[in-house]
Amino acid sequence: MTTIETARAPWPAVSSVAVGTFTIVTSEMLPVGLLTPIGSTLGVSDGVAGLTMSAPGVVAALSAPLLTVVAGRLDRRIVLIALMALLAGANLLAAYSPTYAVMLVARVLVGVSIGGFWAFAATLPTRLVPEQHVGRAAAMIAGGVSVASVLGVPAGTLILSLAGWRTAFVAVAVLAVVVLVALVLVLPPLPATQAVRPAQLLAVWRDSALRTALVATALVVTGHFAAYTYIRPFLEQVSGAGPALISGLLLAYGVAGVVGNFGSGAQAARGPRQIMVVLAVLIAVSTMGMPLAGAAMLLLWGLSYGGVSVTGQLWVARSGGGEAGMAMLSSVFNAAIALGALLGGVIVDAASPSAVMWFGAVLALLTAAYAGTWGRRRTIGS
Numbered sequence: 001m002t003t004i005e006t007a008r009a010p011w012p013a014v015s016s017v018a019v020g021t022f023t024i025v026t027s028e029m030l031p032v033g034l035l036t037p038i039g040s041t042l043g044v045s046d047g048v049a050g051l052t053m054s055a056p057g058v059v060a061a062l063s064a065p066l067l068t069v070v071a072g073r074l075d076r077r078i079v080l081i082a083l084m085a086l087l088a089g090a091n092l093l094a095a096y097s098p099t100y101a102v103m104l105v106a107r108v109l110v111g112v113s114i115g116g117f118w119a120f121a122a123t124l125p126t127r128l129v130p131e132q133h134v135g136r137a138a139a140m141i142a143g144g145v146s147v148a149s150v151l152g153v154p155a156g157t158l159i160l161s162l163a164g165w166r167t168a169f170v171a172v173a174v175l176a177v178v179v180l181v182a183l184v185l186v187l188p189p190l191p192a193t194q195a196v197r198p199a200q201l202l203a204v205w206r207d208s209a210l211r212t213a214l215v216a217t218a219l220v221v222t223g224h225f226a227a228y229t230y231i232r233p234f235l236e237q238v239s240g241a242g243p244a245l246i247s248g249l250l251l252a253y254g255v256a257g258v259v260g261n262f263g264s265g266a267q268a269a270r271g272p273r274q275i276m277v278v279l280a281v282l283i284a285v286s287t288m289g290m291p292l293a294g295a296a297m298l299l300l301w302g303l304s305y306g307g308v309s310v311t312g313q314l315w316v317a318r319s320g321g322g323e324a325g326m327a328m329l330s331s332v333f334n335a336a337i338a339l340g341a342l343l344g345g346v347i348v349d350a351a352s353p354s355a356v357m358w359f360g361a362v363l364a365l366l367t368a369a370y371a372g373t374w375g376r377r378r379t380i381g382s
Contacts (some may be wrong), residue, residue, distance in 0.1 A: 010128045014137045016182040017121050020084060021144030023175050024114045026152030027091055028056050030172060031107075034156060034165040041165070042100040049100075052107045057338045059111025060118070064330035067116035068196040068323050076120050076190035081183050083120075087113040088176035095169035115334065119327040122313045127190060135314065139265025142310035146258040193322070200324040208374070209319040212273070214328055216371040217312040218336045220280050223363025224305050225340030226347065227287050227356050231298075234353035239294040249298055256299045257306030264307025265314070272315035277372045279304045279311060284364035287357045309333070 031038060031052040039049035071079050090109035097103035125137035159168040204210050235241040235249065268275040282304035289297040312333070316325040347356045 012186040013128050014140050016186050018140045018144045020179045021141055022148045023179050024117050025145050025148035027110050027172050028114055029152050030156045034160055037165045044100050055107045056111035057334045059108050060115035061331045061335040063112045063115035064119040065201050065327040068119055068327040072195045073192040077187045080120055083113045083117045084176055084180040088173045091169045091173035095166045115330055118330040122326040123323050135265045135269025138314055139262045139310050143261050145309055146261045146306050196324050204325050204328045210321050210325050212374050213315040214332050216276055216367050218332045219363050220367040221336035222340040223360040225337050226344035227360030229341045229344045230348050230353055230356050238354055253298050253302035256302030260303040260306025261310055265310045268311040268314045272311050272318055273371055275311050277368045279307050280364045280367035284361040287361040290357050291354055
């Protein structure tokens with residue numbers, strides 16, 4: 001696929017999409033710091049309010065492949081703009097939800113936007129910039145995820161303390177409108193190269209390189225979220241850390257993730273499968289080492305997991321996955337997040353927070369073994 005010929009500079013376009021990924025991930029994660037006041041206002045328990053977190057991930061996993069088919073030959077610029085408009089509307093609906101049912105509808109719409117935006121945005125680096133800059137562009141777009149992990153939830157919590165949880169949703173809706181305007185102004189026309197058919201989605205799984213990329217991503221992301229979802233109880237119960245130290249450690253983890261994202265992007269552009277193996281091994285080492293050297297291992301964990309998203313995207317792109325491949329990657333990624341959190345909860349309840357760290361390490365090692373052994377068919381650039 002060649003770079004779009006356009007009079008518009010490519011990097012503002014890449015930046016606008018990167019801020020778009022930041023906005024959708026912030027929207028997805030926003031309830032993390034707001035669950036208790038949301039539940040209190042809308043008259044549901046914290047557990048039920050937690051569905052506002054899990055629902056978007058499940059919907060995103062389903063909507064990513066569906067929207068690539070439904071979009072047909074529509075200009076991808078129009079599709080991305082429409083999905084950002086949907087995100088803005090969904091956050092406004094959440095902000096003014098009179099009941100929990102309306103809130104849940106709003107969160108389902110957020111999931112639709114997440115799945116679709118990720119599926120299409122992940123294909124853009126090869127279309128917007130020259131070949132030698134694809135790794136950098138992919139890292140910028142994927143970097144929106146890492147930055148949202150560092151700033152998104154804390155910003156929402158800050159707004160909650162100043163003006164209430166509804167204002168936090170309004171603020172993200174306003175950000176989505178700003179991104180929408182930026183996309184209109186700087187994103188060039190992106191005509192569909194072909195309409196994606198359901199058969200193409202199934203064909204992704206028959207390709208050995210693509211299948212390996214998807215399975216490896218599913219394993220490592222499932223293991224990560226099984227462990228990371230319960231990092232707070234681990235730090236409290238095993239490491240004996242207090243609230244202030246935990247906040248500082250998680251901030252440092254997030255910063256390390258941003259560094260890992262951009263550092264891995266440049267390397268993964270040349271050999272994504274090999275970089276995924278290295279990242280998986282480092283994740284295994286860090287999760288196994290958490291009981292012994294929690295702070296240092298948490299930084300290593302953030303640094304290594306920060307590169308997983310961009311590496312997965314580049315692996316699929318270099319394997320010729322196109323929009324169908326990116327749609328399945330988005331679907332697998334979001335499904336793995338939900339599955340990991342579920343499995344982690346089961347393990348923590350049945351055993352301990354330390355046990356879930358070992359579970360994450362085992363899946364990371366399986367990722368490294370699988371990625372290093374199967375799917376050796378040569379991929380573009382690797």
